[in-house]
Amino acid sequence: MSGAAFAIGDWVLRALERDLAARPPERGGALLGPPGRPLVTCYLADPDAASSPRSWAPSRALAARVREVERAEGLELKGLVHSHPPGLDAPSAQDALELAAGLRANGHLASYLAPIVSEGAPSAGARHELPLGASKLGFYAGWRAEGPARVAPVAARALPLLRDLERLQGELGGEAPEVFVTDLGAGPAPAGRLALPGLELVLVASEQYPHLPPVLLATCEGGPTEQLDLRWPLALPDGERLPAALREHLAPPGPYRRGFGPAGGPALTGDEERARRAGFTPRYQAGDPDARGAALAARLLARGEGLVSAELRGRCALVAGLGSVGSYLAEQLVRAGVGAVALVDPEAVEPENLSRTCYEAADVGAPKVEALARRLLRVAPALRCEARATAVEDLSPLELDALVGGADVVLAATDDPAAQRALDRFAYARGRPALFVGLYAGARGGEVIVTVPERTACYLCATRTRHQAERAAGAVARPVDYGTGRLQGEVALAADIQHVASAGVKLALSLLLPPGGPAALAGFAEEPVAAGASYLTLSTVPRYWFYPELFGEVPGQGAYQAVWLTPSRDPACPVCGDRAARVDPREVPLRAPSREAVLAALTSPAASGPAR
Known part of the structure; x- marks a missing residue:
């Protein structure tokens, strides 16, 4: 067997079966295909051929038709096919002479096909034979030689x-x-x-x-x-x-x-x-x-029926910070039926994030806002989702004002205390309830601070309560990195982080539901807010922080204790204090001036005072 293996379209095989295999021999036609490729895509019958039970000679009409198809369809002639009487399943000596003539007439072809249609099934292991109904098609080709063409079988397969x-x-x-x-x-x-x-x-x-x-x-x-x-x-x-x-x-x-x-x-x-x-x-x-x-x-609401309501589909949550806390908050709110989210985070997904977030290995290197938006849209394709791949402090005051103003609740889960304070200022000034969710050192505990403008203390005042508790019972807050001003990352289990964050989810859903509505969860946040107990602390380990002093020897007090604190508003607070003390958040810089800017200001002529 020699030459390149040929593929022949199964539609061509069907035409050969109808025109040749199903009719008495000898009959034939032309085979064409894309130039320079071992592929047959076209069969042209030759009803005008000179034929007899023992011979077939193509007509001039077939040659004209071949030239027409070559021009019109960009194909080239591959060779001629014809049927043989029973017992003859290979080209004859006369066929070899005809092949030599075909090669002389088509000098651009390296070989010239001459398949034979004959009776019987393909022989076992014969790679050059294909079934053709009750008959078979034997693929042969001729190559140039002295006198008659050199004829050999060619491997063939159907293109189905x-x-x-x-x-x-x-x-x-x-x-x-x-x-x-x-x-x-x-x-x-x-x-x-x-x-x-x-x-x-x-x-x-x-x-x-x-x-x-x-x-x-x-x-x-x-x-x-x-x-x-x-x-x-x-x-x-x-x-x-x-x-x-x-x-x-x-x-x-x-x-x-x-x-x-x-x-x-x-x-x-x-x-x-x-x-x-x-x-x-x-x-x-x-x-x-x-x-x-x-x-x-x-249908997302089906398993929460009675607890939440369809009102959530018209609500929007702003989630700033999409790490282990923020990504969990956003996903759980969307799964509960919240219809819109605005996502803010400047970072990309890193391999370390995969152990305690909703991100996947395919997300590594992608912006967190895009990776999380993709996941949330796969949960709720009708979700309205805005994504900002930027830090809170890199937004302009007007941009942050618009984001907060467009939300029904603000969830602050950044590792940047300055960003948390900025979100506090804008949320309180624009009348938006907010939740500040954070983990303590090692995720041995955490906090959820609820702020409802004019009803609770703001985040700035609430954290003073923690500072007082830390002075009395020991520090629990995570340390701040001196170089970046952000909280340092901590080794912690996802289960502990989500224990704290899940309290934030439930409180956020409660704040998003209309008060007095049929949803049972609507009143969940109202009781602590009405009592002024807007600061929730939770433990994930036994005998944590000041908890033993509160619970003493009460049996069963292990891990997962919780305490609601009651922060008070400072009348001089620029966020939630007396009206005269409050400052428009748009007038407060979102980012502290750089060291270079401070030095430039101190050394400028204006800073040194008027010349004397």
């Missing part, structure tokens, strides 16, 4: 594009598929078209199909044409690969409508930008994808 398109039609519906040759800029290639209700699919394959995936183009009625990214399951039998790959993009029955959703799942949004942020892929199925996403959002 039509078979797979017909299977798709059976699964997806639509019209009978058609196969043709197209040119996408890289030369002619076999292609197939499947017209479904509301959707057209065009597959462009190479001679390596189905070992390699085709290019798949999808066009909805009135929509754009787009290439779908096929995951090609090589572990499946070759006839299963195309249907399996398309199941990730199409869900019958139609009529098909374009949307976006998780691979293999339903279309949950028609918004391309939302889909991009969620990492959704195009999906085609019946119905409105946005309505499907809204129905999913409504």
